[in-house]
Amino acid sequence: MDISELEYGFIDGGVGFEYLPVFSANEFLDLVREQSLYNEANVTKDGITEETTSAYLSFDFVTDFNNMPINANFGVRYEEADVESYSIQRPVIGFNWITPIQLDKLFAEEEVTEILEGDYEQFLPNLDISLEITDDLVTRFSYSKTIARSSIGAMFPATSLNLHRAGGPFRASQGNPNLLPFESQNIDLSLEYYYDDGSYISLGHFRKQVDNFISTGQIESELIGPNGPLTDPSINPRGNCPDGSVTNPVADCLSQPGDPIIEWEITTPQNLDATRVYGWEFNVQHLFGETGFGTIVNYTMVNSADEYDVYSLENDYALTGLSDSANLVVFYEKDEYQVRAAYNWRDEFLLSGGLEPTFTEAYSQLDISASYEINDHISVFLDGINITDESTRRHGRFSNQLIDYETYGPRYNVGFRGKF
Known part of the structure; x- marks a missing residue:
């Protein structure tokens, strides 16, 4: 291909590349077409x-x-x-x-x-x-x-x-x-103790046959x-x-x-074999009398009979998306005011399996929300998501095989709600 009419330059490259070219992709494709070198893609x-x-x-x-x-x-x-x-x-x-x-x-x-x-x-x-x-x-x-x-x-x-x-x-x-769709037969058992108005402790066990x-x-x-x-x-x-x-x-x-x-x-x-999922859930909610303050704590442990073995090349039945998780919430709800802060944590989990897997690493973030009811019909609110600016990292079979790294920054919503 003749690129003499293409305007391009070079900038310093990163690891493995001394220089990187900079040019207009549209101009490049126009030249390809003019020189009858363009091959149409076979679209499905x-x-x-x-x-x-x-x-x-x-x-x-x-x-x-x-x-x-x-x-x-x-x-x-x-x-x-x-x-x-x-x-x-x-x-x-x-x-x-x-x-x-x-x-x-x-x-x-x-x-x-x-x-x-x-x-x-x-x-x-x-x-x-x-x-x-x-x-x-x-x-x-x-x-x-x-x-x-x-x-x-x-x-x-x-x-x-x-x-x-x-x-x-x-x-x-x-x-x-x-x-055929996934089929899951689920059994859940729980014991809940309500020791005061709005306050309780619960313990649950779950089993799933997939x-x-x-x-x-x-x-x-x-x-x-x-x-x-x-x-x-x-x-x-x-x-x-x-x-x-x-x-x-x-x-x-x-x-x-x-x-x-x-x-x-x-x-x-x-549709291949069957597998099992089982685990425990622990929850506590406590209200501090009539003050309006309260807290919620929960923790979930989950296991599977077929987990991905990074030292094996045969992982046909490893379930994706399974991991322990926990949440800690503190809140104030009284009269016209509602304020809440939530710390959310999730352990590492398998995002996709196959011969070369993808794992999402352990992640946590802090969210806040607050609202004030001006009257029975109108309220104003503020929501803050990931206010500590956490990032998501995914890797391959081993943690040093980085696949991607995502950061979105904190996100805030400010507005009002009205009902008639």
Whole structure:
């Protein structure tokens, strides 16, 4: 490419780069187009339609056992979902062997629409029981079955060719519209002691059995294009190959039906095994008499039967998003005034799994809020979020493998609310 007409300069670079170029990307692309060197991207258009039908029943019961009041609620929800997803793209029909390691994709002239369908149905029961042992002591039991759907992006049927070097490796990825949602059977137990008006201590235990765990799996397979299986032209070289370019391919360097068929390692989301989550919750709320001052303290400990092992390359079932957390809140609420400060902490957790994981490091921040009711209809307020200017840091398998570092600074909202 001739860049003699491009205005550019250099500035001092960072680690690994002595200088960095500075130029207009738009001017650069205009020159690329003028010199007929611009290659249009093969854009994939994806879509999904989901129709959900549901019905539920709920029953409430009030009774007593040995003069201890019992309140119970039982319900069941039926849910049926029909899913249809599509991808529209120009499929790959072969490869153009340009350099010793580069195989450039060759696309069909016409777009092809791929449509896949899936469906599932669920019965979701729920039972909640509370028993007032004394006027101050309450115990609760809950059982429920819940679901969480997979991400939309995991359900598109399009195939993406992620790695295709001359001679291999060859790696691709596909969506899976037939993914079933996560299923979780949940049991919760708690004991609550109300030792004064508005003041209590509670201890809770929870267990979750998670089925249809969604993770990525790999299969070895051929990929069939409009002209048959995709083949590798670099295995048995012809002519002066590798040769040519993206815009000027050489016939001998293009895939032909007689070339070796490529065996692809295809990654796709799958419903795999089951896992368990369990933990404890501790809560205290205390009001200091009639002063209006109070405090709330809570701490949650959570564990999983399948945690990510950074020293292993096999972590199919590690759950994401699990970590201990704690909150400390002090507040004043009396007459027209409400003031609150909250310290929130969360321990390190797995953000995404797979062969190369991402961990979000332990994080804490301090938030404040205050409001004043001018009358029954109008109030003014001030909210401060992350007033200590904390940052978020994410790393890979080990803490020195920095992936990203985010800082947003404190955020404040000032305003008024009105109701009629």
